[in-house]
């Protein structure tokens with residue numbers, strides 16, 4: 509993953525912060541946790557590590573699986589312990605539904621990086637977040653009152669409502685309902701290839 513030629517090994521602290529995909533008992537994605545937490549779950553027999561082939565291993569078994577080229581490892585007595593990419597929670601049955609966090613990035617994704625007034629898709633730099641009902645008029649920061657808008661539409665609209673400005677919205681802004689898998693993919697900066705098979709259903 510790292511293209512640098514420095515041979516300095518990755519610090520153990522960083523390795524323990526690597527993301528691990530958690531699956532529920534039915535192999536549906538639940539969330540992403542840290543390697544640190546994953547080892548606690550694995551060691552405590554609440555979960556099994558899932559290898560590239562889809563086989564699952566308890567802590568002892570996992571400790572004895574050979575280290576592969578692109579593995580991240582932590583040094584342990586007598587060798588190395590691979591950081592699992594995927595963990596199967598043995599007793600967890602639920603599929604939690606998350607509320608999507610109201611962030612600039614998530615608004616951009618919901619609106620398809622498209623100005624909701626003129627339908628243009630300029631570069632992300634030239635997109636703003638617009639309060640449909642302006643803040644100065646009592647508009648609040650909610651999914652329903654925030655849309656992506658290009659700079660010129662933003663400027664044109666000013667402190668007016670769309671009706672006052674004679675500008676129609678492409679679609680009514682709403683709270684997004686993204687599946688757990690979608691959200692995991694959106695949040696993870698570098699999802700591992702091994703996650704694909706468990707996330708593609710979402």
Ligand SMILES: [Zn+2]
Nearest residue numbers: 623626658661
């Ligand atoms: Zn526009």
